[in-house]
Amino acid sequence: MSLNSTPVASTENPRSLRAIWRRLPVIHHLRQSVGLQRGMLVAGLIITGLFVLVAIFAPLLAPYGYGQLRDDSGRFAPQQPPGPAHLLGTTVGGYDVLSRVIWGSQTALLVIVFAVLLSIFAGILLGLVSGYLGGWVDRVLVVIADAVYAFPTLLLAIVTAIVITGGESDLLGGILAAAISITVVFIPQYFRVIRAEAVRVKSEAFVESAKVIGAKAPRVMFRHVLRNSTRTLPLIFTLNSSEAILTLAGLGFLGFGIEPTKAAEWGYDLNKSLSDVTAGIWWTSVFPGLAIVLVVLGITLIGESLNDLADPRLRARRRRRGATAADAAASAPLGSPASATDVVGVTSASEAAAASSTATTGIDDQEAGR
Amino acid sequence: MSATQTTGAASTDAAVDIRDLDVVFTTDGGDVHAVDHVSLQVQPGEVLAIVGESGSGKTVTARTILGLLPETATATGAVLLRGTDVVSASPALLQQLRGADAAMVFQEPSTALNPVYTVGWQIAEGLRAHAKLSKAAARTKAIDILRRVGIPEPEERVDYYPHQFSGGQKQRVVIAMALVLDPAVIVADEPTTALDVTVQAEILDLLRRCRDEFGTAIVLITHNMGVVADLADRVVVMYRGETVETAPVGELFANPQADYTKALLAAVPKLEIVDRAQPEPAAPLVSARDLVIQYPGRLGRPGFTAVDGVSFDLGPGEVLGLVGESGSGKTTIGRAIAGLTKVTGGSLDVLGVEMNGMRERDFRPRRREIGFVFQDPATSFNPLLTIAQCVAEPLIVHGVARDASAARGRVDELLEAVQLPRAYGDRFPHELSGGQRQRASLARALALDPKLLIADEPTSALDVSVQARVLELFAELQERFGFASLFITHDLAVVDQLAHRVVVLHRGQVAEQGRAAEVLGSPQDPYTRRLLASLPVPDPVRQAERREERRRAADA
Numbered sequence: 001m002s003l004n005s006t007p008v009a010s011t012e013n014p015r016s017l018r019a020i021w022r023r024l025p026v027i028h029h030l031r032q033s034v035g036l037q038r039g040m041l042v043a044g045l046i047i048t049g050l051f052v053l054v055a056i057f058a059p060l061l062a063p064y065g066y067g068q069l070r071d072d073s074g075r076f077a078p079q080q081p082p083g084p085a086h087l088l089g090t091t092v093g094g095y096d097v098l099s100r101v102i103w104g105s106q107t108a109l110l111v112i113v114f115a116v117l118l119s120i121f122a123g124i125l126l127g128l129v130s131g132y133l134g135g136w137v138d139r140v141l142v143v144i145a146d147a148v149y150a151f152p153t154l155l156l157a158i159v160t161a162i163v164i165t166g167g168e169s170d171l172l173g174g175i176l177a178a179a180i181s182i183t184v185v186f187i188p189q190y191f192r193v194i195r196a197e198a199v200r201v202k203s204e205a206f207v208e209s210a211k212v213i214g215a216k217a218p219r220v221m222f223r224h225v226l227r228n229s230t231r232t233l234p235l236i237f238t239l240n241s242s243e244a245i246l247t248l249a250g251l252g253f254l255g256f257g258i259e260p261t262k263a264a265e266w267g268y269d270l271n272k273s274l275s276d277v278t279a280g281i282w283w284t285s286v287f288p289g290l291a292i293v294l295v296v297l298g299i300t301l302i303g304e305s306l307n308d309l310a311d312p313r314l315r316a317r318r319r320r321r322g323a324t325a326a327d328a329a330a331s332a333p334l335g336s337p338a339s340a341t342d343v344v345g346v347t348s349a350s351e352a353a354a355a356s357s358t359a360t361t362g363i364d365d366q367e368a369g370r
Numbered sequence: 371m372s373a374t375q376t377t378g379a380a381s382t383d384a385a386v387d388i389r390d391l392d393v394v395f396t397t398d399g400g401d402v403h404a405v406d407h408v409s410l411q412v413q414p415g416e417v418l419a420i421v422g423e424s425g426s427g428k429t430v431t432a433r434t435i436l437g438l439l440p441e442t443a444t445a446t447g448a449v450l451l452r453g454t455d456v457v458s459a460s461p462a463l464l465q466q467l468r469g470a471d472a473a474m475v476f477q478e479p480s481t482a483l484n485p486v487y488t489v490g491w492q493i494a495e496g497l498r499a500h501a502k503l504s505k506a507a508a509r510t511k512a513i514d515i516l517r518r519v520g521i522p523e524p525e526e527r528v529d530y531y532p533h534q535f536s537g538g539q540k541q542r543v544v545i546a547m548a549l550v551l552d553p554a555v556i557v558a559d560e561p562t563t564a565l566d567v568t569v570q571a572e573i574l575d576l577l578r579r580c581r582d583e584f585g586t587a588i589v590l591i592t593h594n595m596g597v598v599a600d601l602a603d604r605v606v607v608m609y610r611g612e613t614v615e616t617a618p619v620g621e622l623f624a625n626p627q628a629d630y631t632k633a634l635l636a637a638v639p640k641l642e643i644v645d646r647a648q649p650e651p652a653a654p655l656v657s658a659r660d661l662v663i664q665y666p667g668r669l670g671r672p673g674f675t676a677v678d679g680v681s682f683d684l685g686p687g688e689v690l691g692l693v694g695e696s697g698s699g700k701t702t703i704g705r706a707i708a709g710l711t712k713v714t715g716g717s718l719d720v721l722g723v724e725m726n727g728m729r730e731r732d733f734r735p736r737r738r739e740i741g742f743v744f745q746d747p748a749t750s751f752n753p754l755l756t757i758a759q760c761v762a763e764p765l766i767v768h769g770v771a772r773d774a775s776a777a778r779g780r781v782d783e784l785l786e787a788v789q790l791p792r793a794y795g796d797r798f799p800h801e802l803s804g805g806q807r808q809r810a811s812l813a814r815a816l817a818l819d820p821k822l823l824i825a826d827e828p829t830s831a832l833d834v835s836v837q838a839r840v841l842e843l844f845a846e847l848q849e850r851f852g853f854a855s856l857f858i859t860h861d862l863a864v865v866d867q868l869a870h871r872v873v874v875l876h877r878g879q880v881a882e883q884g885r886a887a888e889v890l891g892s893p894q895d896p897y898t899r900r901l902l903a904s905l906p907v908p909d910p911v912r913q914a915e916r917r918e919e920r921r922r923a924a925d926a
Contacts, residue, residue, distance in 0.1 A: 227754050
């Protein structure tokens, strides 16, 4: 039901650009959301949008370069409190904090893009093949995925960082180290999710009907199974993005990050500001830390609201305000009476049956839950 | 919302008094008016049947009696249950009412019972929620009620888990749970739809006994007019959230007033037993000899034999009805012919290909000669493709057309053949009703002009009136295109409308086969006879006679 709950008005040509725009994951969710869920989604979208904009326009926004230690008037004084010359102060090494924070967003975005690009295709392909074909291919892949799960992300990241960079941490090396180590951990996640969905979808009647028609396995997989298996992807995508940032920051904090002369990196800055904290110099640690928290928060907010909105049982709906039957009939698209009863049917007949049967005998929910 | 009315002098004697009930659902597609100012009463000891198509609001109306509406619903009006208004009741009061004053029997007994507790525990849970009872006392009561609903050896079986009971017994347990607190009214929501006809007859007998022995009023929700004729005292016909007609059962069947009721009754398939002209005998398209299909078991356990030594032939242009209860192996045979399930023994010849040990590569070219219509039209279409793309799929796969737009001409022809407007090709499957979807499904099955069409319960997910139209269309298409068809169904009346020959399956074996008129008119096998006797007919007078006959046959 949640798959076909898109309320496409029947008068429109469903293939028009506008309809496609409305069916895009986040746009569709935003239109559908209401109340607190909408607030969460909008807040997440604004924070994340700001983050992306800052990353793209970092060269224009930042007053200085990420590795800049002097300007025309001479060398920057170290550990300057926030002031007119340095809006957020300077670090112990004399770097401008504001510039480092702004440039750092670029590094973070690159890591997200690399990590997700590297893992999403491999993960989806493996998951689809494994879930649809089953058999020994499936079993071997699942065991490998489980084994990879057992590794701590950070440990893997450190090993990869050493292997890739050989100790030299430049921008690309640092980003790749973080991205690849994250990829190794993320592929099993995409694999798992797509595999579970593929296993579910492959027993649906429409897949069997494609088989009966005589469609070959690749066609069934990519035309019928794949597109029906991707509904949880936006959610994992966002959660993984925030995890990618945290791993990068962790790497930087542990000293496996990127040299300050090659790129700005929030985790590295946090590490260098450790000794400042006890000396009462707050600005060197607060701002990079805040940047990490905000970006992770923004992306997680999107992910969590997508999760709630994708589930018809968690999704809030607009309450009725004095609407009449005629309004409802007029606004309801042609297919909707049927789908509306489907909604009722889904929640009532299948899922709630067991729960409400205990409810009918008069046990309150808490007791039934025990 | 109306003020709480604690008593209404005129209605205190009614078990349930629904006054001007109005329910609106808030959905993604706007508000939906599910129940539109409905008023009805249920007297103590009365069986009131609410009938109507899906979406008519019958389930919602009945669920309001227990205050079991989802959060998206807004109800106004009053539902008086022994003088207490349920609509405005607080959750604590509702908890008191549920079970003690009103109880519910669900459609699917296997999901209504919690699989991790014994049935005795589940019955006791209801008891102890309402009264202080010791464990032993609750257990005694549970055993007692299980005995009264006809569970054999209740002392022992009270400690069984739900999966250790058969479907019919599970429904008995659910009814026992409903009865144990001696409620004024039981709401039975399609209590027999998930059950086989022979089990259905037993459950209907049990419900009748509930009313006679316990004096419980029953609100029976169903779309099966045969069940209504068998059990109901009074009938409410609902359509689009409104009551169309209310009448005693005899009057409703003999002399329906509303046009909708007349149409509904006319659409109910009846056993008329017509001897159709048999097609010319020719070399069979499908030929099964001692066919065995076994599902693999878990490690160390023998597999489950779904089909056990079945032999039959299906000639060109012939409609073969494959009838049986759930678990009889009828669907498995259909799937084996389509190459979806492996044949493990015997021989199955489909269009010249031996399916025992078949390789997909050898069978694929033959697939264009086979069409398949699935049971549930809601799931047999890819929800992300338009109807036209779905119907074009077989044409593309077999290289008749390059893509969906190239196939559009043929798709339009097909849609017209199944009486769907061409414009529906641009819609998505969820924008069509069940009947329309099943027509589209027929169009897809016929796209390559197949010699053989396998229809697996194509109408059992549809409403009666829709079912009648789809069956008519099927007969018409069969005549026009002349394809052979394997028609799988559990409904003898449906087979009677279409089939030239009938194969009756029982536990994976053929109970009886032959010309439709002979098998249904003068059945030789005792199982076929029992199957026919259990089928409730939509006529209260005749149904009462049949019930007597069945009882005598059982006693003898």
